[in-house]
Amino acid sequence: MTSGLPFDDIRNLISALPAMDTGAATRVGADLSSGGDELGRLGDIGQWFAAVTGRVPARVARPVVALFAATHAFSLKMGVTDPVREARAKVESIAAGAAPVSQLCTSGNLGLNVFDLALDLPVEDFSSGPALDERAAAATMAFGMEAIAAGPDLICLGTVDRASDLSAIALLGAILPPNGSGWSSIGKQERVVVEQALQVHQSHLRDPLEAMRRLGGREIAALAGAILAARAQKIAVILDGLAATAAAAVLYALNRNSLEHCLLANAESDTHRQVSALLGLQPVLSLGNLKSGGVAGALAAGLVRGAGDISVGMAEVNARSRA
Numbered sequence: 001m002t003s004g005l006p007f008d009d010i011r012n013l014i015s016a017l018p019a020m021d022t023g024a025a026t027r028v029g030a031d032l033s034s035g036g037d038e039l040g041r042l043g044d045i046g047q048w049f050a051a052v053t054g055r056v057p058a059r060v061a062r063p064v065v066a067l068f069a070a071t072h073a074f075s076l077k078m079g080v081t082d083p084v085r086e087a088r089a090k091v092e093s094i095a096a097g098a099a100p101v102s103q104l105c106t107s108g109n110l111g112l113n114v115f116d117l118a119l120d121l122p123v124e125d126f127s128s129g130p131a132l133d134e135r136a137a138a139a140t141m142a143f144g145m146e147a148i149a150a151g152p153d154l155i156c157l158g159t160v161d162r163a164s165d166l167s168a169i170a171l172l173g174a175i176l177p178p179n180g181s182g183w184s185s186i187g188k189q190e191r192v193v194v195e196q197a198l199q200v201h202q203s204h205l206r207d208p209l210e211a212m213r214r215l216g217g218r219e220i221a222a223l224a225g226a227i228l229a230a231r232a233q234k235i236a237v238i239l240d241g242l243a244a245t246a247a248a249a250v251l252y253a254l255n256r257n258s259l260e261h262c263l264l265a266n267a268e269s270d271t272h273r274q275v276s277a278l279l280g281l282q283p284v285l286s287l288g289n290l291k292s293g294g295v296a297g298a299l300a301a302g303l304v305r306g307a308g309d310i311s312v313g314m315a316e317v318n319a320r321s322r323a
Contacts, residue, residue: 006138007209010228014255017231025051028058031314032307039310045263045284046307052236052261053153057311063301064111064152065101065294066226067094068144069160070218071122072131072167077193083163087119090160090293101294110298111150114160117143117218126167127197130214137213137221144222145229154304156265156297157226157247158240164219168246170194171215172275174205175253186271208253216246223247230261236304237262239281240297242272252279263304265296 028050032043039046050058069091075083093099094114097106105112117140123131132140148155169186173194186194197215198205205211212220224247230237239248239262251258264281267273268289276283284300 006134010138010141010209010225011254013228013232014251014258017255017258018234020051020260021054022051024054024056027056028311031057031311031318034314034318039307041284042303042307042310045304046311048263049154049236049304049308050311053234055153057315058308059312060154060301060305060308062111062150062152063154063156063305064113064150065105065156065158065298065301066113066115066147067101067158067160067294068115068117068219068222069119070117070164070222071119072163072217073122073125074127074166074193075122075163077125077127078166078189080163083122084120087161087163091116091119094160094294100292101298104295104298108298108302110156110301111152112294113147113150115143115147115222117222123217126170126201126215126217127193128200130201131167131217132213132221134213137209137216140218140221141225141228144225147222147226148229148233148235152235154236154238154301155226155230156238156240156294156301157223157244158294158297159219159223159243160293162241162243162291162293164217164243165241166190166193167215167217168220168242169271170197171211171220171246172249173198174201174211174215175208175249176275176278208250212247212250216250219243220247220250224250227251227262228258231258235261238265238284238297238300238304239263240265240294240300242268245272245275245279245281248281249275249279263300265300266290
């Protein structure tokens with residue numbers, strides 16, 4: 001029996017989320033439609049950004065991509081001989097500008113931050129015991145909240161690689177309604193690990209935060225903290241990857257209104273699409289099995305910025321016509 005005390009601040013935050021600004025969304029919607037053009041989903045995105053931020057017109061001024069990196073003991077079961085070295089190499093590639101996301105951020109004038117979540121200390125194997133203890137999980141969520149410290153108005157949240165995807169699948173299977181599709185996108189060996197993890201933790205999965213700390217690892221905990229902090233500060237969020245979706249699902253399980261400030265960049269598999277539908281998240285892009293961390297988020301940020309640019313331009317046109 002756990003005390004739940006380390007998560008008290010998280011529960012308090014998620015019970016007092018700010019409302020979306022429907023008035024701002026309405027005003028931006030009026031500007032976007034005033035020219036008589038049909039903008040489809042792009043118009044919806046512009047209104048969504050206004051509703052999250054309260055900004056009219058819906059200009060995107062400080063977009064940032066934030067990626068989290070961590071390691072897992074279970075990676076050794078998956079044939080990864082040195083998960084720490086592999087993760088560090090990916091972090092260094094991003095820092096050196098050699099990764100696809102680095103190039104997109106440079107060309108698109110996006111900020112880029114990578115957060116090292118104790119790479120040299122893999123979390124425990126979630127298939128045999130809890131990945132994290134309660135205090136470590138709560139502290140990692142708090143650390144994830146630092147992703148918004150630079151003051152972005154749009155933040156793309158993801159991981160540097162897909163090391164946490166198996167944890168994400170187990171966590172999603174634990175906290176979302178069963179629909180028979182949870183493991184359709186993984187192989188036999190991975191399925192065995194997930195089944196074992198759910199069996200080991202089956203009596204501790206009713207509380208979404210408890211399920212997260214047992215199954216999720218540091219990336220998912222940090223992502224959940226960042227998503228929650230962004231909502232509290234009225235910052236728009238783009239989710240990139242399965243781990244970010246699993247982190248969002250934890251918050252959704254606690255408060256069904258907690259993801260109104262989120263867009264999903266891309267669904268990477270049938271499982272990801274089905275899970276996203278349960279959460280009410282429709283992918284902005286259709287890029288298939290994209291496994292390069294941050295790329296989909298950076299591309300989706302361009303669409304949000306484009307919708308904002310149209311909003312600004314149409315507001316100026318309408319102001320001149322009224323003068």
